[in-house]
Amino acid sequence: MTTLNADPAELQKFSELAHRWWDPASEFKPLHEINPMRLDWIDRTASLAGKVVLDVGCGGGILSEGMASRGAKVTGIDLSEKALGVARLHLYESGLEVDYTLISAEACAAERPAQFDVVTCMEMLEHVPDPASTIAACARLVKPGGHVFFSTLNRNLKSYALAIIGAEYLLKLLPKGTHDYAKFIKPSELSRHCRNAGLNPTELIGMSYNPLTKVYSLGRDTDVNYLIHTTRN
């Protein structure tokens, strides 16, 4: 029997907050604020209209719904039943269609290998015990030539200072304990896991927050938050 690549404490954390997922002033404010930007980037890169897309670690469905609104046929998977419940309920409000399923990336890859044109796995790798296993599952899920996108947090003094001390303690953008520094992943490590899984990293892009203007932007600074686009061999 294989063990589930999940940390129950992490899932519990997201489940407890799940009812506030769609409140743009809640703990999920940063996800609401970065969503239009990351959605545009994914759409520009992978042309979402008509694509079959899997959103791994979809939570309450902020990105899943965004991709569905661009014309993609989206499946969202997560291991928090509560987050998926909120995601399903929100479809009544948005009128969009997304198939939400409680399953791990690894189990989904065993059931539906090479079935997706695009796989997204955003802000999730830093919450799992074995990110390489999640990355390998994403690689199995995507069709040859398809696109896989990841976003996560870099690991260095600056990311510790900004993502934990700054965001959780000083600016209070996120609840204390949201992130565990030891689970942050350097772009070089993420790229290596991707290549080992048969994914070619093609673009690495940074995402920064300006505390004065309170605006997020994409750019060259990958020191804290970053996104990576890969294609399947």
Ligand SMILES: C[S@@+](CC[C@H](N)C(=O)[O-])C[C@H]1O[C@@H](n2cnc3c(N)ncnc32)[C@H](O)[C@@H]1O
């Ligand atoms: C910060 S939220 C990101 C949600 C969404 N990807 C986004 O960017 O809008 C992290 C999500 O990962 C999920 N998660 C954590 N560990 C997981 C695992 N092992 N398998 C699937 N989902 C997991 C949590 O339940 C939560 O919904």
